[in-house]
Amino acid sequence: xxxxxxxxxxxxxxxxxxxxxxxxxxxxxxxxxxxxxxxxxxxxxxxxxxxxxxxxxxxxxxxxxxxxxxxxxxxxxxxxxxxxxxxxxxxxxxxxxxxxxxxxxxxxxxxxxxxxxxxxxxxxxxxxxxxxxxxxxxxxxxxxxxxxxxxxxxxxxxxxxxxxxxxxxxxxxxxxxxxxxxxxxxxxxxxxxxxxxxxxxxxxxxxxxxxxxxxxxxxxxxxxxxxxxxxxxxxxxxxxxxxxxxxxxxxxxxxxxxxxxxxxxxxxxxxxxxxxxxxxxxxxxxxxxxxxxxxxxxxxxxxxxxxxxxxxxxxxxxxxxxxxxxxxxxxxxxxxxxxxxxxxxxxxxxxxxxxxxxxxxxxxxxxxxxxxxxxxxxxxxxxxxxxxxxxxxxxxxxxxxxxxxxxxxxxxxxxxxxxxxxxxxxxxxxxxxxxxxxxx
Ligand code: FRU
Numbered sequence: 001x002x003x004x005x006x007x008x009x010x011x012x013x014x015x016x017x018x019x020x021x022x023x024x025x026x027x028x029x030x031x032x033x034x035x036x037x038x039x040x041x042x043x044x045x046x047x048x049x050x051x052x053x054x055x056x057x058x059x060x061x062x063x064x065x066x067x068x069x070x071x072x073x074x075x076x077x078x079x080x081x082x083x084x085x086x087x088x089x090x091x092x093x094x095x096x097x098x099x100x101x102x103x104x105x106x107x108x109x110x111x112x113x114x115x116x117x118x119x120x121x122x123x124x125x126x127x128x129x130x131x132x133x134x135x136x137x138x139x140x141x142x143x144x145x146x147x148x149x150x151x152x153x154x155x156x157x158x159x160x161x162x163x164x165x166x167x168x169x170x171x172x173x174x175x176x177x178x179x180x181x182x183x184x185x186x187x188x189x190x191x192x193x194x195x196x197x198x199x200x201x202x203x204x205x206x207x208x209x210x211x212x213x214x215x216x217x218x219x220x221x222x223x224x225x226x227x228x229x230x231x232x233x234x235x236x237x238x239x240x241x242x243x244x245x246x247x248x249x250x251x252x253x254x255x256x257x258x259x260x261x262x263x264x265x266x267x268x269x270x271x272x273x274x275x276x277x278x279x280x281x282x283x284x285x286x287x288x289x290x291x292x293x294x295x296x297x298x299x300x301x302x303x304x305x306x307x308x309x310x311x312x313x314x315x316x317x318x319x320x321x322x323x324x325x326x327x328x329x330x331x332x333x334x335x336x337x338x339x340x341x342x343x344x345x346x347x348x349x350x351x352x353x354x355x356x357x358x359x360x361x362x363x364x365x366x367x368x369x370x371x372x373x374x375x376x377x378x379x380x381x382x383x384x385x386x387x388x389x390x391x392x393x394x395x396x397x398x399x400x401x402x403x404x405x406x407x408x409x410x411x412x413x414x415x416x417x418x419x420x421x422x423x424x425x426x427x428x429x430x431x432x433x434x435x436x437x438x439x440x
Contacts (some may be wrong), residue, residue, distance in 0.1 A: 001398050001399055001419060003397045003398050003399050003400060004334070004335045005335055005397055005440065006270070006288055006290060006399070007029070008284055008286065008287040009048075009058060009284055009286075010284065012033065012035060012037060012284060012285070013041075013285050014032065014046060014287065015033075016031060016073045016252075016269050017252055017268070017269060018075065018076075018252075019076030020075070020254045020266075020267070021077065021254065022254060026050070026051060027052075028047070028116050029047070029267070030045040030046065031048075031269075032250075032269075033045060033046030035061050038283070040273075043065060043071055044063060044065050044071050045071050045093070046061055047062040049116075053310050062119055063095065063121075066121075068099060069100070071096075072137065073137045073189075073190055074094045074137065074138050074139070075094055075141075076091055076094070077092050078091055079091075079092050079169070086111035090112065090113050091111070091113075091119075092109055092110070092111050092112075092169055093109065093111075093119055094108075094109050094138045094151070094169065095108055096108070096136035096137060102133065103133055104131070104133060106125075106126035106130075106135065107126055107128035107135075108125040108126050109125065109170070124170070127169070127170050127172060128164065132155065134156040135154070135156070136153065136189070137154055137190045138151045139190075139192050139252060143230050146231075147167075148166060149167070150164070150175075151165075152178070152191040152208070154189060156188050156189055157187065159212075160180060160188065161188060162176070162177050162178070163175045163176045163177070163231070165230075175231045175232070178233050183210075183212070183216075183239050184212070185215035185220065186212065186215050187213035187214060188211070189250065190210065190249075190250040191209070192208070192209045193206060193207070193208050194255055194264050194294070196305075197295050198297070198298055199296065199306065205226065206233060207225055208224055211250050213273065218241040218412075219242070219245055219249055219268075221251060221268070222239045223239070223242050224236075224238065225303035240304065243411045244384035244410070244411065245368070245382050245412040246414055246415075247272045247275070248269075248413035251268030251269075252266060253265055253294065254266075263293045263294055264294045265291045265293050265294065266291070266294055267290070268289045269288060270287050270289050270399075270400050270413055271285075271287075272415075275378060275415070278375055280374070287400060287415075289400075290310060290313045290402060291313065292307040292308060292309055293310060294307060297388075297407075304387065304388075305409070307408050316436055317437060318434055318436075319434065320433065320434050321435075323430070323431045323433050325345065325347055325425070325427040330424075330426075331423070331424065332349060334420070335398065336433050337395055337434040339391045339393055339434075340392045342391075344362055345360065345361055345427065345428060346359065346360030346361070346428055348426050350423060350424050354373030354374065355371060355372045355374065355417055355419070356369075357370055357371075357418060358371075364385055366383065366384045366386060366392065366403060368403070368412060368414055370414060370416055382412055384403075384410055386406050386410050387410055388405070388407045388408075390405065
């Protein structure tokens, strides 16, 4: 059941992406990782590198739990100007130290001068401490107009996000608070503040995203667009849902270097804290979504986030073949990219063990039903209203399905446990299928 074109660790638990950064030709992805098992625990930063955001190489753990302090989620930056004094071009990780007794969380930094292979924790950690139990997930970037580092970080249990500024990554000044008005659900995690291009214009706006652990629609990834002046985020749109599946969580993005990345690109954990523990043991647990390029689209009622699968992942697939679903039952290889152009369709994918995934489009509604006879805790129905035109892309892999529709405005991501090399595909309507190229 290992994914063929999504990142998963060789063994053990993976969750949130952390420290997404580019240096000297390599995209780095760190992530929440338990070096000792398939359950959540002993949280450390796992590490993988890629030259194209499609093929990944796993490296040894980069930052490990130590002195009863776990390494929770955070970000990484390249300190070109040596603002923090660890050397020009040092890679600095900014993460939450989380006491294993769960009583205290605080922000720390660590520096690497060997491309993220090893980190030295700063001797005067923590760099930011409010003496609180729930204070985590610092996301840091360089704000060019005000010439300082900006951090967003959450007071999880109070559903609040704060903005801090710093000249040296070591001393942090509280600048403002993100407006929370009307956000549904409880327990804020993994904030992300980023400037995005507006489609078809030279303008930009800022996006603030936060993941809400329970009680929010979709996967809990909520966002709003607005402006950011270096101090304050001013919202221009209501809260919206970044993904209508159950399992797209804790996404953060690569934002630099702009000459290689025309738009910020994020990646999310295709997992869910409530469901993960029910997945049967298989040696490893959890995978990342495909990287998705981000922009904003202007609509009458504000801005909508547009997510588009990274072109290097698209290039892993061969040419399209038409499938007339009404003509019977097809054996579908576990990794296919299906496209439905227009009109209504419905299909079911099933394995020999009584599991199925049923996907359909009726009028402008997409529905995905996951049934797992062996693990009924996984049974789920997810729905999404299409808000835009364009083809419906269905990225299928062992373990996951990602639907990108409405020209990127409507996304739905879900895990599944269909077993075997090919699944029975039955239904009605017409699809085109692309298969993973043998060389991919
Ligand atoms: C989100 C989260 C973060 C935390 C990390 C711990 O999935 O709960 O808030 O830093 O996971 O693993």
